[in-house]
Amino acid sequence: MRITINTIAEMAGVSKSTVSRVMNNSKPVSAEVKKRVLDAIATTNFKPSAVARSLANQKTKLVGVIIPDFSNPVFSDMINGIEKQAQIDGYNILLCNSRSKEESEITFLDILIEKEVDGLILSGFHTSNTLCKKLAEFSKPIVIVGYEDPSLPFPTVIIDNVQATKDVANYLIGLGHQHLAMIRGPLFDHYAGDLRYEGFQSVVKDHGLHWGSHTYEVGQYKTKDGYKAAMKLIQNYPEMTALFCANDEMAIGAIKALKEAGKKVPHEVSVVGFDDINIAHIYEPSLTTVQQPFVQKGEIAMTQLMRLMNGEETEKKVILPHRIVERDSTKRKS
Amino acid sequence: MRITINTIAEMAGVSKSTVSRVMNNSKPVSAEVKKRVLDAIATTNFKPSAVARSLANQKTKLVGVIIPDFSNPVFSDMINGIEKQAQIDGYNILLCNSRSKEESEITFLDILIEKEVDGLILSGFHTSNTLCKKLAEFSKPIVIVGYEDPSLPFPTVIIDNVQATKDVANYLIGLGHQHLAMIRGPLFDHYAGDLRYEGFQSVVKDHGLHWGSHTYEVGQYKTKDGYKAAMKLIQNYPEMTALFCANDEMAIGAIKALKEAGKKVPHEVSVVGFDDINIAHIYEPSLTTVQQPFVQKGEIAMTQLMRLMNGEETEKKVILPHRIVERDSTKRKS
DNA sequence: ATATATCAGGAAAGCGTTTTCCTTGGAATA
């Protein structure tokens, strides 16, 4: 026989209402009765059922988190932040790895709705009509983290990707480089592919430097994409002395390609990455890159969500700081 | 007003029992009635509440996963496997990151019990008395993955750490090395610290080679630990030509130290890691290491758990294969 | 002294399902 609130009520010789009141401090209970109840709870090691509790008060203390890939350290750091913050208010996270597949996103969304999570954190999402409709129907708080989606009306936590890449361009130009190239992310993706290109290219053009279809390539953020793209750039744009990659993995692939092509990094070509994942400072040469606060991103997203779940207001958009971390893969043009 | 099973029942002009039967195929319902119900469900977009369902049938379709660190790629791969498998039977995972803190483990365990998860996967745990008691009280299936704990009576999924490290020793000796050293993990930890030392050292001794307190160091699995430990070994054991590290991160730290000390890898010293994390093949020199199937580990752990939750039997211990991946950090002794 | 407010605690309804136990009408059997 399972121990329930009734067991405790009987043992303590009170009604279950009283037990509930003791557990939740929801109404005063005389000291003497309270002691009897607490004793009964302690001796039986009773734990109230979160399921029953959720049904009764229509709160699950669960938040759903949908991310595209949690092998990616970028996301696991973020989840770390989310989880850390969630713990404070006793929330648990229901983690869903969509593997960037739209059908998974839909399936997971349905599951999370059925599980009646109290809120949702989205991080990389195919914004189809089906999805938008479902998100709209889901009448509980939602926060988006890591990317912007103008078609979605939810609070967002991001960094300023355009400004960050402008900074990179200015930094490289400041080092005396005149022939800049870029390996950008895919077009129309949600991982800031366009934004990061946008900023970089605009500064290069503003300085009247060389820019055209042969000065950049597109990659899918993987090491091998960086490698391939760099190989092409070496061919098409041999004057290049500085290369900016839209994430660190591609940057490392690019460095590999440059080495193989006999171009020394940083002596002949400076390379800059983006994200500052762990490997960036371990690799040799250690990678100059744009650092963004992933853990904090997760923390703030969760904080925002908790505010919303408490019925409070939040800013529509939080922009977190980024900074360039200078390491051994860049050097003043000699 | 919320849409519930009652709404559907009214719309279709049937009792809620019938609606439930249609949704679960739990009893035959005439084709005509079934259609009315399904129509009502479709037009209202009704989703039954998982909470209410859980309360009624005493199953949550949730499994708890407690891991010590999910920034570690070793664990995120495993979670990937767990999650992938869980999806098949419609289970969701409740992820708990204990950050290796015993109090967190206890707190999470309590939470998971309250949430009435249907099963538990443990991966790295401080086996205190409190914890053991709680685990015993939790009367639902538990599977342990990644480490062995003789004091716990639960099914386990692991690799043969002792054999793996024996293989490494034999491999290095086979390459002609006579002066082997090791950077081992902490004593008494659950991440195979002792086991990995055990196997390696026994083979070295069996071959009558040099072994003593100056031929190995202890590290906490981080890059900087590997670096420091290697520095000491270079001092204390300058004849060393082969170094085995209990994980890849320490191996990379060690290579850094060796380079700085002017010892070329692999020409003067061969280095072997353990785990084959992503960085191992990206680093230069790429790292010879022991590969273990993390994703599969997670998958199998979850499969076992699902069997148990279905009341089926499972093996007490599953041992997964490992293999040495030979890369550029090792070389025949010249 | 009487009327009113305050307080602790119990009874019962409600949360949204599933499932057991009935009822009913028609088909199959005697």
Add this chain to the structure above:
DNA sequence: TATTCCAAGGAAAACGCTTTCCTGATATAT
């Protein structure tokens, strides 16, 4: 034709809590 079965579907209990509403007793105000 009378009896037995069976299938479809409804009523109600159950799951384990929270919360509203009520009661009776004690304290306060008149």
